[in-house]
Amino acid sequence: MREIDVKLITEKVRELCIIANTDLGEDVLQAIDRAMEKEESPLGIEILKELKENAQIAMEEKVAICQDTGFAVVFIELGQDVHLVGGSLKEAIFEGVRQGYRDGYLRKSICHPFTRANTGDNTPAIIHTEIVPGDQLKITVAPKGGGSENMSRVVMLTPSDGIDGIKRYVVERVKESGSNPCPPTIVGVGIGGTFEMAAILAKKSLLRPLGSKNEDPELDRLEFEILEEINRLGIGPQGLGGRTTSLAVHILMMPCHIASFPLAVNIQCHAQRHKEIVI
């Protein structure tokens, strides 16, 4: 049994919130480079350049990539041989979010659904916890912006809809979203499980580095085919017309009920922010 003081978790969550919001991953920058080679719209190329320049400024000046510094979504993989001491895990994470959003000059974007009164410190955070073998603790902080989240959907398809039904729904969702989620986007797709698990799978799929292959060859091919179709839509960077509507499609799948065929589409803007640490 290994002991971890939750104070350390607070400290790490604080750091991860700040880094995730100011330092766009190298994988995203490389994906934008690849997109620029294919982009036919002059205005589109200019926008992709602007996004790279923006990421550069954010990193150098340690300011937020985007003013929407998001809902703090925190994934915890807790080794079953870890004993957490010094307080509650949830409170430790919330405190880390509070400190990170305060000290990093990040926007507090969380409010009461009815009154719209801001909670003032960007809490609560969304925490997904998984108990795994081992004596380590992995924390991933993935701030999620509202504009692209609003374009996301969960749908319970019918088994007879098949793979074609998935393709149609995902492409249609991107088409309907148009310029709203700040294209170029990354499209997270969750297939199977239950109603809520499909959404979690879609969200988790966004944590995979851009440019990496899906471990399942069938899904890898499906990702490619859906991306090709999306980029024929013509929406382009910022929806002004062009080839680069999405940078990638990521799919995670698990078995589902014999009666069901759940599908979730989680749209992510180019600021695919996530940073992780293993304690």
Next chain:
Amino acid sequence: MIGAIRLNTPLTDREVERLKIGDRVLLNGVLYTGRDAAHKRLFDLLKEGKELPFDIRGQIIYYVGPTPAKPGQVFGSAGPTTSYRMDAYAPALIEKGLKGMIGKGMRSDAVKEAMKRFGAVYFAATGGAGALLAKRVKRAEVVAYEDLGPEAIRRLEVEDLPVIVINDVKGDDLYIEGEKRYRIG
């Protein structure tokens, strides 16, 4: 920005009428910020027949809720937010003399109709380029609804803020035209 039109605010009717979709514009002068909650309050004031907290005639509203400014920074990261959420309120403001809006994403038919009827334009700034856009803000002060935090109405002074005309007074739409041009099949 090559071939951009440099404009000073407030905008005149003549300047607004000459803008067409796809025009790249560098805005200079005063802008007002406002998003969801502030729009609701402005709209409620108009409904009650009360005065708005600033003179809206000829002005531009930027749909933005910035991050807090860091010490030494004039303004925090400040890219546009998605505009459709302001669609319910925008026509009433356009009727009162609002000449421009900056945001991202498509507007409703009612907003486009109001732009045509009263002469106003809709600009897009690059969503996600908040750090870059912040550098074009030279002064910022809260003028109303300080309690709304990032959603308060701020008066900004900007230099060469880069935007693109999405909807013009003729009723054209760059989102529709751009997509049409690059769609395959």
